Amino acid sequence: MCRKLPGLLIAFFALLLVSCQKELDGDIIPGTVKIRFEGIVDGAQLRMNSPYRNAFNEDFTVTTFKFYVSNLTVTDRSGNSYRDAGYYLIDAADAGTREINLIPEIPDVASISFLLGVDSIRNVSGAQTGALDPANGMFWTWNSGYIMAKLEGVSSFATTPNGEFTYHVGGFGGTNNALKTIRLDIAGDTALIPNDGTLMVVIGAEVQRWFKGTNDLRIGANAFVHSPGELARRYADNYATMFSIQSVNPE
Amino acid sequence: MKKLYFFSTLLVAALAGLVILDACNKKDAQAAAPLTPLQFRVPQGFPAPTYNFENNSLTQEGFDLGKKLFYDGRLSQDGNFPCGSCHQQFAAFATFDHPFSHGFDNQFTTRNAPGLFNMAWLKEMHWDGGINHIEVQPLAPITAPNEMAETIDNVIAKLREDEDYKNRFRRVFGDEEINSQRMLKALAQFVAMLVSADSKYDRVRRGEQSFSAIEQEGYGVFQQKCVSCHTEPLFTDNSFRNTGLPVNPRLNDVGRMAITNNPADSLRFKVPSLRNVYLTFPYGHDGRFFSIGGVIDHYRSNVVNGPTTDPLVRNGIPVSDDEKYALLQFLRTLTDSTFLTDPRFAEVR
Numbered sequence: 001m002c003r004k005l006p007g008l009l010i011a012f013f014a015l016l017l018v019s020c021q022k023e024l025d026g027d028i029i030p031g032t033v034k035i036r037f038e039g040i041v042d043g044a045q046l047r048m049n050s051p052y053r054n055a056f057n058e059d060f061t062v063t064t065f066k067f068y069v070s071n072l073t074v075t076d077r078s079g080n081s082y083r084d085a086g087y088y089l090i091d092a093a094d095a096g097t098r099e100i101n102l103i104p105e106i107p108d109v110a111s112i113s114f115l116l117g118v119d120s121i122r123n124v125s126g127a128q129t130g131a132l133d134p135a136n137g138m139f140w141t142w143n144s145g146y147i148m149a150k151l152e153g154v155s156s157f158a159t160t161p162n163g164e165f166t167y168h169v170g171g172f173g174g175t176n177n178a179l180k181t182i183r184l185d186i187a188g189d190t191a192l193i194p195n196d197g198t199l200m201v202v203i204g205a206e207v208q209r210w211f212k213g214t215n216d217l218r219i220g221a222n223a224f225v226h227s228p229g230e231l232a233r234r235y236a237d238n239y240a241t242m243f244s245i246q247s248v249n250p251e
Numbered sequence: 252m253k254k255l256y257f258f259s260t261l262l263v264a265a266l267a268g269l270v271i272l273d274a275c276n277k278k279d280a281q282a283a284a285p286l287t288p289l290q291f292r293v294p295q296g297f298p299a300p301t302y303n304f305e306n307n308s309l310t311q312e313g314f315d316l317g318k319k320l321f322y323d324g325r326l327s328q329d330g331n332f333p334c335g336s337c338h339q340q341f342a343a344f345a346t347f348d349h350p351f352s353h354g355f356d357n358q359f360t361t362r363n364a365p366g367l368f369n370m371a372w373l374k375e376m377h378w379d380g381g382i383n384h385i386e387v388q389p390l391a392p393i394t395a396p397n398e399m400a401e402t403i404d405n406v407i408a409k410l411r412e413d414e415d416y417k418n419r420f421r422r423v424f425g426d427e428e429i430n431s432q433r434m435l436k437a438l439a440q441f442v443a444m445l446v447s448a449d450s451k452y453d454r455v456r457r458g459e460q461s462f463s464a465i466e467q468e469g470y471g472v473f474q475q476k477c478v479s480c481h482t483e484p485l486f487t488d489n490s491f492r493n494t495g496l497p498v499n500p501r502l503n504d505v506g507r508m509a510i511t512n513n514p515a516d517s518l519r520f521k522v523p524s525l526r527n528v529y530l531t532f533p534y535g536h537d538g539r540f541f542s543i544g545g546v547i548d549h550y551r552s553n554v555v556n557g558p559t560t561d562p563l564v565r566n567g568i569p570v571s572d573d574e575k576y577a578l579l580q581f582l583r584t585l586t587d588s589t590f591l592t593d594p595r596f597a598e599v600r
Contacts, residue, residue, distance in 0.1 A: 126306070126386035127435035134390055135403040135431050141390035143510050144383040176512070229512045 029196040030105045033074055034251065035112065037099075039065050039092030040204040048093055055212040058219045060155040060165070062207060065092035066138065067149035068131070069100070071115040076106040077190040087118060089131040089138065092205070109199065109248075110190040113183040116240065117148030120172040120179070143227060145170050148178050149239060151210055158223040165219050167210065169235045171228025178228065178236035184245050191248045198251035206242045213238030286423065287311035289440075291371070294448035295457060296484050300371035302385050302443050307436045309444075316419045317441030320434060322598045325409045326389075327399035328355055334389070334438075337364045337398075340596055343527035343587075344368060344445065350538025355400035361502060363538035365523055366531045368447035368590060372485055378520045378536040380491060381510045386439045390431075403431050410434065445596060447526050448484070450587040456484070462584065469581025472574045479563055480522045486585065491519040492561040495554030499537055506536065517559050526585050543582060547575050 039046030041062070049061050069088045075081040082104035091097045122128060123145045132139075138147040151167045158165040171178040184203065193199045211217050215234045225231045289309045293300065307313075321338075324330040337352040337360070338344040344367035346352040351359040362378050376382035382391065392398040393406060410416045410429050420429045423437065454460040462470060473481075482488040491507040498504075498518065507516035520536045534540040540549065550568040554560065570578065590596075 124383050126384040126439075127432040129430055129432035133403075133431055134387070135407065139387075139390070141387070141394050142377075143381045144387050227509075227512075 030103050031193040031195050032198045033102045033104055033109060033193060034198050034200045035072070035100045035102070036200065036202045037069070037090045037092075038202055038204050038246065039207060040246075041207045043204075043206070046092055046207060052207075054208055054219070056216070056218045056220075058155055058157040058211075060153050060157075060219060062092075062151065062153040063164075064150055064152035065205075065207065066090065067116060067205070068118050068138065068146065069114050069116065070118060072100065072102065073113045074102060074104045074106065074109050075111045075113070076108045077110040080106050082106055087122070087131045089136055090205075104193070106193070108190045108192045109186055109201070111183060111185045112201065112203075112245075113181060116180040116182050116236075117170075117178065118146040118172070122146070123172045140168075140170060140227070145172055145228065148180075148236070151207065155219045155223075157218070157220040159220070160223045165223045166226070167224065167235055168226050169232045169239075171232050171236075176229050176233040178232050180236055180240040182240065182243050184243060186245065186248055194250050199248065200251045201248050202246040204244050204246045205239075206244070209242035210235060210239050213241050284422070286313070289314055289444070291444065292446070294446065294453070294484070297448065298372065298485075300443075301374050302371040302439070304440075304443070307386070307439055309440055310423065312419070313423045313437055313440040314444055316416075316423050317437040317439065318596070318599070319416075319419070320438050321441050326393055326401060326406050328401045328405075331355075332399045334392070335598055337392075338367050340593075340598070341530070341591055342366065343447070343530045343591060345531040347530075348532070350533050352398075354398040355396070358397035360395075360398060361504070362536050363533065366527055367442060368445050368526060368587075369485060369524065370445060371443040372489075374489060375521065379507045379510050380521055385443060386435045389435060389438050407431060407434065441596075445590075447587045447590040449589040450526065451584040452581075453484075453587070455584070463580070465577050465580045466584055467581075469574075469577035469579065470584075472570070472578045473581050476568050476570065476574075477525075477578075480561075481525050486525040487522045489522065491516060491521055492563075493518040493557065493559045494520075494550075495556060495560045495564050496535065496539070496549070497555045499539070502537060504536065515559060518557065519559060525582065527587055527590070528582050529586050530591065543579060544575065547578065551575075 039062070041052050046062060046065065048063060052060055054060060067090055069090055070086070072084040072086070073081050082102065084100075084102055086100070088100055089097060118132065122132060132146070134141070138150065139145070140147065147168045147170045149169045153165055154163050155165055156163060169178050191199060211219070214237045217235060217238060222231060225235060287310055289311050291300070291304060291309055320326065322333050322335040324333045324336075326333060332353070332355060337346045339347055341347065346364040350363055351361065352364045354360055365378070370376070370385055373385070376385065376388050377391070382388045390403070393401050394403065407429060410420075416429065417427060420433060421427050424433050451460060455462055480488055480490070480492060496518075505517050507519040508514065510516075528543060532541055532543075534543065534546050540546045547570055550564060551570050552567060554564050554567050556565055
């Protein structure tokens with residue numbers, strides 16, 4: 001053993017060098033699509049605890065803005081698509097949660113679609129983990145199911161004792177299903193994904209759409225929603241229109 | 252001299268590597284030691300269970316971890332309210348003698364704790380069916396401020412600090428990670444194994460024993476008047492029904508409607524299993540009946556009719572005094588002493 005050992009070690013290191021060399025030779029390396037979600041208010045970046053006014057002239061600040069993104073799909077101009085299997089909890093206050101990296105192995109991105117929320121199957125499949133861990137505060141313990149999107153803040157128009165409004169929107173089945181499929185098309189037809197590079201797509205989520213969209217939802221009329229039902233669905237109908245592509249650039 | 256020095260260094264490095272490799276393998280070997288599979292037995296004549304352990308491999312080690320968690324007060328804020336404090340084995344895992352159960356800071360629950368047995372056959376849990384999967388049920392009492400009053404993060408933090416839990420989680424799940432999903436799956440292994448199917452009634456069905464004359468008579472009454480809702484062999488059809496109980500204005504508990512928002516579900520509650528019924532008093536979603544006779548009297552003459560009152564009880568259920576007595580004797584035969592004293596389910600002290 002002792003006599004063979006130096007020989008073995010030399011062979012081992014030689015192998016290492018050879019395999020490293022193999023990696024450096026060029027196959028085409030597919031590029032990354034980096035999708036970043038930004039909270040925005042009136043088109044500008046959302047600032048937590050900053051004062052704003054909504055379409056009904058109600059003052060508000062935002063203290064929490066979170067939502068689930070799942071079933072992310074990117075499609076190229078020829079119709080080929082790549083679907084990501086991940087579940088992401090986007091927290092507007094936490095930069096570490098806002099970016100999703102995909103390697104779709106398609107040449108360009110013509111459109112992006114995703115489910116705003118957690119699909120029904122996951123809502124009835126028992127204990128989940130990662131972004132779906134109930135410790136994230138996005139799972140109702142007494143009426144099993146995920147909170148798809150959460151908006152909280154303070155307003156003098158909120159009729160709650162502490163002036164807080166808390167919109168926890170959920171419901172994954174039946175007439176008041178709050179799940180929304182969002183589809184965004186790239187302006188100018190499509191964007192190329194650079195080989196061995198990154199295409200950055202910034203998607204804005206406009207908070208004002210929660211209050212004024214398909215429905216007029218004044219803070220003064222409802223300061224909270226905490227269960228599936230018609231009111232939750234109306235908030236979902238509203239915020240389904242909150243997304244827009246802010247920019248598409250190679251990084 | 253230089254050559255010798257070079258090769259000695261290489262040798263030492265290589266040997267060090269081998270030692271590290273061996274140590275790593277040992278730890279992995281510990282985690283990877285085969286677990287002891289447990290079999291979930293479906294009792295004779297029972298339907299297929301709803302829960303199937305497909306994503307939660309049932310093992311003795313997993314079951315033992317779940318049991319330890321079930322009886323561990325640290326899942327509650329002040330240490331006083333483990334699951335086992337409201338779910339007592341000698342009461343078929345209901346709360347003995349209490350309409351509502353004690354919770355944190357001298358508070359009470361707002362619904363009667365059901366007995367825990369044959370849970371693997373349930374689709375929904377809780378009187379209003381708000382829980383859609385056995386694995387996520389513990390989240391409700393753990394986080395309820397009037398029950399165990401804890402947060403999931405705090406519970407996990409406590410588990411992560413405990414050497415015994417660290418070893419058990421590594422053994423059961425293969426690595427050191429302790430998270431809510433693993434905790435809940437372990438609990439589900441324990442709770443799903445609570446099967447009650449060895450009462451006198453079961454032994455009679457298996458041909459091992461016979462009913463006495465009065466028990467047989469009571470069984471006949473039961474099959475005539477009760478079985479549409481309390482269907483054999485689970486003694487519930489797991490449906491939600493309004494049994495005409497007058498509303499308690501202090502609670503205003505609308506039952507299933509709180510979950511479905513459907514007015515047709517107003518005042519509907521889940522049909523409880525009658526197994527071990529003599530141990531799980533008081534009865535009803537708010538524990539308003541302290542005797543089974545009281546429940547029978549309700550069906551005989553006290554049903555309150557409303558828009559959602561179940562058609563099966565709307566006109567009352569006529570039961571003579573003799574039939575009532577016989578029925579009570581039959582219901583005694585649903586007591587499963589094996590289950591109540593099974594050491595597998597008992598708290599380890």
